[in-house]
Amino acid sequence: MKNYTLNNGVKIPVLGFGTWKAQDGEEAYQSVLAALKAGYRHIDTAAIYKNEESVGRAIKDSGIPREELFITTKLWNSKHTYEEALEAFDSSMERLGLDYLDLYLIHWPNPKPVREYGAWQKRNAEVWRAMEDLYQAGKIRAIGVSNFLPHHLEALLETARVTPAVNQIRLAPGVYQTEAVDFCRAHDILLEAWGPFGQGELFQNPAVQAIADKYGKTIAQIALAWSLQEGFLPLPKSVTPSRIASNLDCFDIELSPADLDILKNISGLEGGAPNPDGVDF
Numbered sequence: 001m002k003n004y005t006l007n008n009g010v011k012i013p014v015l016g017f018g019t020w021k022a023q024d025g026e027e028a029y030q031s032v033l034a035a036l037k038a039g040y041r042h043i044d045t046a047a048i049y050k051n052e053e054s055v056g057r058a059i060k061d062s063g064i065p066r067e068e069l070f071i072t073t074k075l076w077n078s079k080h081t082y083e084e085a086l087e088a089f090d091s092s093m094e095r096l097g098l099d100y101l102d103l104y105l106i107h108w109p110n111p112k113p114v115r116e117y118g119a120w121q122k123r124n125a126e127v128w129r130a131m132e133d134l135y136q137a138g139k140i141r142a143i144g145v146s147n148f149l150p151h152h153l154e155a156l157l158e159t160a161r162v163t164p165a166v167n168q169i170r171l172a173p174g175v176y177q178t179e180a181v182d183f184c185r186a187h188d189i190l191l192e193a194w195g196p197f198g199q200g201e202l203f204q205n206p207a208v209q210a211i212a213d214k215y216g217k218t219i220a221q222i223a224l225a226w227s228l229q230e231g232f233l234p235l236p237k238s239v240t241p242s243r244i245a246s247n248l249d250c251f252d253i254e255l256s257p258a259d260l261d262i263l264k265n266i267s268g269l270e271g272g273a274p275n276p277d278g279v280d281f
């Protein structure tokens with residue numbers, strides 16, 4: 001699989017395997033193992049997914065050398081302080097069974113427990129300082145954020161010593177966050193696309209089906225090709241072995257400019273990108 005190069009020079013496989021809702025235990029373990037066997041080398045998890053232990057076990061049992069893998073996890077919303085962020089990192093690493101991490105992300109910029117105190121700028125600056133210290137100590141190869149809009153990034157950059165390498169946001173055909181995309185491109189922050197299948201909604205969309213039929217591909221493969229051609233890093237999730245394998249068959253698709261545009265603008269998806277200043281968790 002090809003790589004993107006992050007703004008600190010670290011290489012990251014252009015597509016990652018999503019694990020949200022992959023149940024801890026057999027489901028998460030078997031799906032990550034199947035993904036690694038199929039050729040994925042980049043796994044996306046988070047403390048809140050509560051499956052880091054199963055993900056870590058699958059990584060270990062795959063027998064793939066650690067340096068060939070790229071592993072991401074995320075700091076959850078309840079961690080507000082420098083100390084809490086350091087402790088959360090250690091707990092994630094223990095569950096994953098890893099001695100270094102490739103990418104650590106602040107999961108949400110302004111979640112409910114922070115909003116109640118009205119201090120998201122201070123909280124993000126503080127947990128970012130903890131992540132910078134872990135990065136500079138060599139425990140993490142790159143640090144980034146998730147669900148940040150331009151105003152969250154601008155505030156963070158006021159005190160940041162390290163520019164985020166990544167912003168992981170919801171992006172899919174029909175879900176395009178133009179302002180965040182433009183801001184990240186201008187600041188050399190790689191966009192990772194969560195929910196690249198519209199969290200399943202794309203599979204019922206006739207406009208996407210028509211394009212899939214035209215290229216002789218599945219809707220999933222078309223959605224991933226669109227994301228890659230936009231320069232995003234899609235994170236497809238599946239716990240179904242046949243889908244895990246077939247979703248990877250997306251690298252030879254060349255969508256025309258007209259089809260890229262149709263996909264960007266399709267309507268009918270109910271679940272747009274959530275407002276990070278209003279999330280209820």
Ligand SMILES: NC(=O)c1ccc[n+]([C@@H]2O[C@H](COP(=O)([O-])OP(=O)(O)OC[C@H]3O[C@@H](n4cnc5c(N)ncnc54)[C@H](OP(=O)(O)O)[C@@H]3O)[C@@H](O)[C@H]2O)c1
Binds near residue numbers: 019244
């Ligand atoms: N940073 C954040 O706040 C955030 C938020 C959400 C997600 N994420 C990350 O992004 C990843 C992807 O997002 P997501 O899991 O929400 O949604 P998604 O990848 O857009 O969609 C996953 C759904 O698509 C189904 N699916 C996968 N391949 C398919 C295929 N070929 N044909 C038909 N159905 C297929 C899956 O079913 P089966 O599993 O049953 O096969 C699952 O129901 C997550 O797993 C997580 O790692 C991050």
